[in-house]
Amino acid sequence: MDQPGYLPYPKGFSTRAIHVGQEPEKWDSMALVPPLVMSTTFKQYSPANFKEFEYGRSGNPSRNVLEECLASLENAKHAMCFSSGLAATNTLLGMFQSGDHVISGDDIYGGTYRLFSKVASKFGLEFSIVDTTDITKVEAAIKPNTKLIWLETPTNPCLKVNDIRAVAAIAKSRNVLLAVDNTFLTPYLQRPLELGADMSVYSLTKYMNGHSDVVMGAIVTDRTDLNERLRFLQNSLGAVPSPFDCSMVTRSLKTLAVRMRQHSANAIAVAKFLETHEKVVKVLHPGLPSHPHYELTKKQTSGHSGMVTVYLKGEIEQAKKFLTALKVFTLAESLGGYESLAELPSVMTHASVPPEQRKLLNITDNLVRLSVGLEDIEDLIADLTQALKQI
Numbered sequence: 001m002d003q004p005g006y007l008p009y010p011k012g013f014s015t016r017a018i019h020v021g022q023e024p025e026k027w028d029s030m031a032l033v034p035p036l037v038m039s040t041t042f043k044q045y046s047p048a049n050f051k052e053f054e055y056g057r058s059g060n061p062s063r064n065v066l067e068e069c070l071a072s073l074e075n076a077k078h079a080m081c082f083s084s085g086l087a088a089t090n091t092l093l094g095m096f097q098s099g100d101h102v103i104s105g106d107d108i109y110g111g112t113y114r115l116f117s118k119v120a121s122k123f124g125l126e127f128s129i130v131d132t133t134d135i136t137k138v139e140a141a142i143k144p145n146t147k148l149i150w151l152e153t154p155t156n157p158c159l160k161v162n163d164i165r166a167v168a169a170i171a172k173s174r175n176v177l178l179a180v181d182n183t184f185l186t187p188y189l190q191r192p193l194e195l196g197a198d199m200s201v202y203s204l205t206k207y208m209n210g211h212s213d214v215v216m217g218a219i220v221t222d223r224t225d226l227n228e229r230l231r232f233l234q235n236s237l238g239a240v241p242s243p244f245d246c247s248m249v250t251r252s253l254k255t256l257a258v259r260m261r262q263h264s265a266n267a268i269a270v271a272k273f274l275e276t277h278e279k280v281v282k283v284l285h286p287g288l289p290s291h292p293h294y295e296l297t298k299k300q301t302s303g304h305s306g307m308v309t310v311y312l313k314g315e316i317e318q319a320k321k322f323l324t325a326l327k328v329f330t331l332a333e334s335l336g337g338y339e340s341l342a343e344l345p346s347v348m349t350h351a352s353v354p355p356e357q358r359k360l361l362n363i364t365d366n367l368v369r370l371s372v373g374l375e376d377i378e379d380l381i382a383d384l385t386q387a388l389k390q391i
Contacts, residue, residue, distance in 0.1 A: 091239060109152065111349075159286055188302075306372035
């Protein structure tokens with residue numbers, strides 16, 4: 001990057017989010033906003049002799065801009081984008097073969113659990129579901145055929161925090177890859193690669209895009225060997241995002257730091273309010289001293305996002321009354337957008353998790369997951385107050 005106008009690498013987080021991969025000198029027009037390139041195919045000088053791009057699935061200028069920017073936000077060399085977070089996870093699993101073994105955390109997104117248990121297992125991958133917050137259980141689960149450890153941290157929906165450094169040390173000592181789903185925190189608040197992980201995985205649908213109008217996923221890695229394997233699979237499996245969606249996420253990254261600061265401030269205020277409410281049994285938020293992994297959270301993150309999990313007094317009927325009474329919070333799945341959302345995981349995002357597994361994880365019918373948005377905190381607390389009165 002020695003052309004005039006290119007930024008020295010690295011710079012501050014927001015500076016990189018706004019500039020890296022988007023330098024006007026890249027374009028003949030010197031456009032400040034990277035051009036949106038919708039073409040699915042590109043002219044070649046002669047057969048198999050082309051400038052940079054040949055076909056939209058294999059590469060696209062708008063996607064390249066986003067991938068370069070994403071990599072920079074983790075101080076990494078490589079990033080690949082996919083049509084969804086699950087598409088990214090499925091492509092990652094494509095690196096392995098029948099008979100290989102994967103260790104996964106027990107409290108994970110319901111869609112990931114479904115992919116592991118009902119799809120990938122049909123093709124011969126073996127999965128062990130363990131409490132990855134217990135390092136001894138992680139080490140005990142490793143077999144000679146173990147190829148991957150999959151972590152979410154904080155977990156979904158119970159917000160358990162895994163010790164990335166400790167798991168990474170075990171993984172490296174046994175020649176096992178470590179992938180961390182960093183969707184809940186984004187690289188603004190946590191950078192798994194710097195803590196020893198081999199891959200960071202994202203649903204860009206959530207905080208990274210942050211406007212509830214794009215479905216997309218990504219894998220970020222600093223390892224060139226993994227990048228080569230994943231690039232091959234990205235092209236071969238073909239679950240790639242549209243150029244338009246890539247341009248939307250590139251736009252959204254410019255405000256990621258500002259948004260995450262407000263999500264964080266609103267969420268901790270909501271958590272502290274709920275923790276003192278008589279209709280609440282328990283609040284889970286890694287930024288609260290009452291959280292069992294509070295000290296670990298301070299060691300490996302620079303804060304927490306807008307996610308708050310709360311156990312209400314009562315059963316499913318009381319939870320339904322609370323959720324349907326909300327006015328500012330919207331009853332809907334997903335998370336990480338500017339708007340505040342609330343949902344009941346046991347019958348919504350985690351319905352695909354078997355009842356016995358939900359019971360084991362304490363994903364009960366009175367557990368409500370909140371995605372605290374960017375609204376005025378006074379309005380959010382007032383909305384929660386009036387809804388809690390309905391219980």
